[in-house]
Amino acid sequence: MVNNQSVALDRVFHALAHPARRTMLRQLAEGECNLTELAEPLRMSFVAASKHVRVLERAKLVRRRKVGRTHLCRMETKPVEDALKWIETWRQTWEANYDRLDSVLEELKTKLKKS
Amino acid sequence: MVNNQSVALDRVFHALAHPARRTMLRQLAEGECNLTELAEPLRMSFVAASKHVRVLERAKLVRRRKVGRTHLCRMETKPVEDALKWIETWRQTWEANYDRLDSVLEELKTKLKKS
DNA sequence: GAAATAGTAAACCAACTGGTTGACAATCGG
């Protein structure tokens, strides 16, 4: 059935995996921009930049609002929070286990010193 | 010059952008595994799984240790922490700006009520 | 109404992804 939540995560992480899109997201964090403003700092054609915006939209990291002939883009934070939540759960597991591992190693080291 | 830090982030986010690799990472958070153990829960050939492990290695999320004929994989957390740090910085910006936007909107609403 | 601006759509391309199969190498257990 290929979980929906999983597909959403796929898209978010994929969206974050390109420097041009991360640049856009940092810019969008400052506030709404239109496509021209988003494309301007990038060393690529306007069309290419427009495609990157679409990737961000597919990941629901960006919502678009048409105002006259310009398309204003606004950042959406929820999908990022979901991604962070996934990482956080994962982190809890590894911290539990790796901390345990570390204390086992520490115990071994202490025992070795005593012997 | 295409920043090195940026390439590292590209790889980490790309590594996280596939469900099979996330499954592997969740499993690795429990402790070291060999390739067979990592491949077993996935509905794909062993070779395909092995390629996913290589993607995780390229992102430095996994280190490999050869023990006899088995390859033990261990998770590395630093690259994830770096990725989280990037998101955190980004979040600080958007919280600053979107909170400000929200209070501006709140102020407007109050003024409207009064008039 | 004509020119400039903001953006989409379509065609194309090289490179990469994610999967397969088949053949091989190395190691372990009897």
Added chain:
DNA sequence: CCGATTGTCAACCAGTTGGTTTACTATTTC
């Protein structure tokens, strides 16, 4: 030594990504 296990490598393939160019639409501005 032989068979099973663990894993690699190479070739192949269809689909996606990330970029280009060229042509088009829609809106604003003069």
